[in-house]
Amino acid sequence: MSEASYVIALAGNPNVGKSTVFNALTHLHQHTGNWPGKTVAVAQGGYPYQGETYTVVDLPGTYSLFADSVEEEIARDFLCSGQADVTLVVADATCLERNLNLLLQIMDQTHPVVLCVNLLDEAARKGITLDLTALENALGIPVVGAAARDGEGLDHLKETIRQAAHHPLPPPPRQVELPDLEGLSQQERQEAAVSAIMARSEELAALAAKVPADAHRADRRLDRLLTSRSTGLLVMLGLLGLVFWLTIAGANVPSQLLSEALGSLQEPLRNLLLGWGLPREVCAALCDGIYRTAAWVVSVMLPPMAIFFPLFTLLEDAGYLPRVAFNLDRCFQWAGAHGRQSLTMCMGFGCNACGVMGCRIIDSPRERLIAILTNSFVPCNGRLPTLIALFTIFFAFGGGLGTSLLTAVLLLGAIVAAVGMTLLISRLLSRTVLRGVPSSFALELPPYRRPRVGQVIVRSVLDRTLFVLARAVMVAAPAGLVIWLTANVTVGGESLLVHLAAFFDPLGKLMGLDGMILLAFLLGFPANEIVIPILLMGYLSTGSLTDYQDLTHLRQLLVANGWTWQTALSAVVFTLFHFPCGTTCATIRRETGSLRWTLLAVALPTAVGILLCMALHLLLTAVG
Amino acid sequence: MSSETLDCLLPGQWATVAGLSFSDAKRRRLLDLGFIPGAAVTALQAAPWGDPVAYGVRGAVIALRRADARRISIVGK
Numbered sequence: 065m066s067e068a069s070y071v072i073a074l075a076g077n078p079n080v081g082k083s084t085v086f087n088a089l090t091h092l093h094q095h096t097g098n099w100p101g102k103t104v105a106v107a108q109g110g111y112p113y114q115g116e117t118y119t120v121v122d123l124p125g126t127y128s129l130f131a132d133s134v135e136e137e138i139a140r141d142f143l144c145s146g147q148a149d150v151t152l153v154v155a156d157a158t159c160l161e162r163n164l165n166l167l168l169q170i171m172d173q174t175h176p177v178v179l180c181v182n183l184l185d186e187a188a189r190k191g192i193t194l195d196l197t198a199l200e201n202a203l204g205i206p207v208v209g210a211a212a213r214d215g216e217g218l219d220h221l222k223e224t225i226r227q228a229a230h231h232p233l234p235p236p237p238r239q240v241e242l243p244d245l246e247g248l249s250q251q252e253r254q255e256a257a258v259s260a261i262m263a264r265s266e267e268l269a270a271l272a273a274k275v276p277a278d279a280h281r282a283d284r285r286l287d288r289l290l291t292s293r294s295t296g297l298l299v300m301l302g303l304l305g306l307v308f309w310l311t312i313a314g315a316n317v318p319s320q321l322l323s324e325a326l327g328s329l330q331e332p333l334r335n336l337l338l339g340w341g342l343p344r345e346v347c348a349a350l351c352d353g354i355y356r357t358a359a360w361v362v363s364v365m366l367p368p369m370a371i372f373f374p375l376f377t378l379l380e381d382a383g384y385l386p387r388v389a390f391n392l393d394r395c396f397q398w399a400g401a402h403g404r405q406s407l408t409m410c411m412g413f414g415c416n417a418c419g420v421m422g423c424r425i426i427d428s429p430r431e432r433l434i435a436i437l438t439n440s441f442v443p444c445n446g447r448l449p450t451l452i453a454l455f456t457i458f459f460a461f462g463g464g465l466g467t468s469l470l471t472a473v474l475l476l477g478a479i480v481a482a483v484g485m486t487l488l489i490s491r492l493l494s495r496t497v498l499r500g501v502p503s504s505f506a507l508e509l510p511p512y513r514r515p516r517v518g519q520v521i522v523r524s525v526l527d528r529t530l531f532v533l534a535r536a537v538m539v540a541a542p543a544g545l546v547i548w549l550t551a552n553v554t555v556g557g558e559s560l561l562v563h564l565a566a567f568f569d570p571l572g573k574l575m576g577l578d579g580m581i582l583l584a585f586l587l588g589f590p591a592n593e594i595v596i597p598i599l600l601m602g603y604l605s606t607g608s609l610t611d612y613q614d615l616t617h618l619r620q621l622l623v624a625n626g627w628t629w630q631t632a633l634s635a636v637v638f639t640l641f642h643f644p645c646g647t648t649c650a651t652i653r654r655e656t657g658s659l660r661w662t663l664l665a666v667a668l669p670t671a672v673g674i675l676l677c678m679a680l681h682l683l684l685t686a687v688g
Numbered sequence: 689m690s691s692e693t694l695d696c697l698l699p700g701q702w703a704t705v706a707g708l709s710f711s712d713a714k715r716r717r718l719l720d721l722g723f724i725p726g727a728a729v730t731a732l733q734a735a736p737w738g739d740p741v742a743y744g745v746r747g748a749v750i751a752l753r754r755a756d757a758r759r760i761s762i763v764g765k
Contacts, residue, residue: 391736507740
């Protein structure tokens with residue numbers, strides 16, 4: 065007999081820890097975030113239990129099965145298709161009533177259903193007492209309590225699923241008796257049906273959960289601090305500034321150590337390759353081109369990412385990002401954009417390609433395009449180290465606490481400018497090529513959760529940091545080879561790199577930059593992380609990336625090549641606003657399915673960057 | 689009959705949802721979030737620039753833009 069296998073559909077409201085249950089069951093670390101509607105594509109994983117295989121399909125989080133959004137369509141189609149042997153509905157113990165609404169709809173469509181009441185730990189913290197046996201009796205389906213983040217209740221859950229798959233209970237009696245719908249309009253019918261389900265949810269919730277009057281008091285108090293008129297924006301800027309400062313101050317020393325360690329391996333590597341009998345030129349290309357570029361990217365990128373991502377994930381896990389969306393929504397209304405665009409913009413800080421993909425959570429095509437086209441106006445994690453370096457060496461030089469604080473403040477200013485530009489361009493688009501009425505949206509502000517610090521660090525380092533870093537290195541390595549070649553192939557006595565730089569020099573000068581800087585941005589198209597290493601290599605024309613011990617070297621080199629604080633300012637502006645990186649462009653092409661929109665997404669930030677730099681240069685020249 | 693709408697509700701005040709002037713999908717979405725005729729709703733607080741406003745309905749916190757809240761009528765403020 066072949067091994068039996070079962071398909072489990074996982075359904076639930078957004079933000080009830082559904083993905084956590086999924087990860088805990090399958091050990092497939094699908095990234096989970098604390099905002100509504102994150103899982104847009106369907107993730108799938110499996111686990112063995114008692115010699116059988118269970119495949120878990122993680123359906124998008126939905127509030128219902130019947131509204132016309134993409135998520136609901138996916139969930140509904142899967143549940144009604146009968147592909148699942150068991151449907152597992154995850155509910156939030158702190159908000160049972162609203163969650164039961166979806167459960168009742170699902171019970172009406174499919175059988176057997178198992179209910180997992182998750183977040184028992186949060187409920188206990190809020191003084192909510194639950195009677196799951198009463199709920200089980202009233203519903204006529206198995207109910208399992210869990211605190212999935214701690215792995216609590218999962219064994220019981222697996223056993224319950226096994227039993228439901230092997231010996232399903234008889235279908236429970238209908239939970240909701242619809243009132244007489246005769247002679248009612250379509251709309252009245254719909255209302256009557258929803259009301260009937262809601263009324264039953266209310267009954268069930270009253271039966272199963274005792275919620276003290278002040279259960280959510282701490283949440284409301286936090287909301288007053290984080291989103292009110294007087295403190296909301298200040299706290300938001302403060303938190304962002306703090307994250308930047310911790311990143312800058314904390315990344316300094318590890319960056320230097322990594323740079324030294326990786327640099328010291330280069331000569332042994334060369335000797336090893338020479339020992340294998342490889343020609344000298346090939347060894348140089350491999351060591352000075354590929355290895356050095358990759359090493360630079362690792363030492364400059366890894367420490368800030370390993371600090372920034374966990375901090376960002378902590379805020380995300382605690383439930384802060386929907387509050388950011390809430391705080392900023394007025395601005396996005398002004399821009400004619402969708403309320404969820406602030407969420408996709410936040411994703412863009414991590415990685416613009418992820419941000420563009422995240423735009424799937426916006427269901428209106430017009431507003432989704434606006435969000436996609438403007439996503440790269442906020443600097444991704446690959447551009448932050450460049451900005452930090454430029455600010456540190458030209459505007460906040462000196463060292464110590466003052467430097468990192470001032471750099472953090474300047475970076476904050478750059479971010480505010482980037483967000484401002486995002487809004488301005490969004491408004492421009494919504495007034496011209498993408499005209500239309502903003503669609504209504506309702507944003508759930510989910511309960512705050514106490515983030516699991518240990519888990520967050522492990523997960524964000526493993527899932528995000530290493531993933532993004534691996535991509536950067538994979539791109540940087542071949543780019544390093546190309547750069548090495550352009551710097552070492554000579555035409556008419558000068559290297560190709562110098563010829564190219566001379567070609568771009570007139571435009572560069574108009575923008576307050578120079579040809580080499582523009583060339584560095586162009587060659588950095590595969591990944592923004594490698595712009596500065598290319599620039600260094602170009603200036604030094606040593607044919608390979610320079611050793612980069614600390615920022616003092618970088619400063620000396622840039623100043624020797626005619627940089628002033630004005631050059632640095634233009635470079636900051638162009639770092640913020642230029643064409644998206646290769647991965648992002650490919651993602652935009654895939655998500656929009658249109659070359660035209662992709663070209664616009666490239667042209668918009670590039671034009672903004674060039675024009676701003678030119679204006680800035682003119683202004684500064686005029687002032688003297 | 690009162691012609692008051694949800695956007696007039698001040699923080700701390702409670703009222704009952706009377707009707708939604710939305711069609712199809714949007715209407716369905718709001719119904720699913722708990723804005724059903726007969727449901728108790730309270731305004732919690734406004735965002736820093738006064739819009740949107742967070743409402744408490746059926747144990748959840750839902751933020752609506754004022755333009756949308758204006759299309760939900762309420763009674764018994």
